[in-house]
Amino acid sequence: MVSKTLEIKNPTGLHLRPAGILCKVAMDFKSLITFKAHGDVANAKSVLSVLGACVKCGDEVEFICEGADEEEALAAIVAAVEGGLGE
Numbered sequence: 001m002v003s004k005t006l007e008i009k010n011p012t013g014l015h016l017r018p019a020g021i022l023c024k025v026a027m028d029f030k031s032l033i034t035f036k037a038h039g040d041v042a043n044a045k046s047v048l049s050v051l052g053a054c055v056k057c058g059d060e061v062e063f064i065c066e067g068a069d070e071e072e073a074l075a076a077i078v079a080a081v082e083g084g085l086g087e
Contacts, residue, residue, distance in 0.1 A: 002074045003064040006081050013056040016047075018085035023047050025080045031067025033077065044077070 010018050026033040026044040033044040037059055043049040044063065055061060063081075065073040 001064060001066045002070050003062055004074060004078055005060055005062045006078065008055050008057060008059050008061055008081070010085060010087050011057050012087075013059070014050055014053070014085075016051065018087060019047050019050040021086045022050055022077070022080060025076050026073070028076065029065075029067070029069050029073035031065045031070045031073045033073055034064050036062040036064070 008014060014022065023045055034041050035044055035053070036042075037053045037055050040053060042053040061081075063074060063077050065071075065077070067073070
């Protein structure tokens with residue numbers, strides 16, 4: 001298991017477009033990819049789960065990857081989030 005805490009910098013948080021991009025990146029990997037926000041755990045491979053987490057700009061989110069390709073998965077998630085998730 002590997003994890004990293006990141007601050008969401010998207011001005012509107014994880015609304016539909018960035019949530020979809022996050023899910024797309026996560027689904028490229030076999031590992032279980034979840035994140036913790038506001039004390040809740042969400043599945044990064046589910047758009048509804050990501051949207052349901054209500055992540056806003058400035059929120060800190062801990063991404064957790066568990067599985068065979070966990071290192072690569074975490075690196076891809078970190079790159080996507082730090083790159084603004086398409087915004």
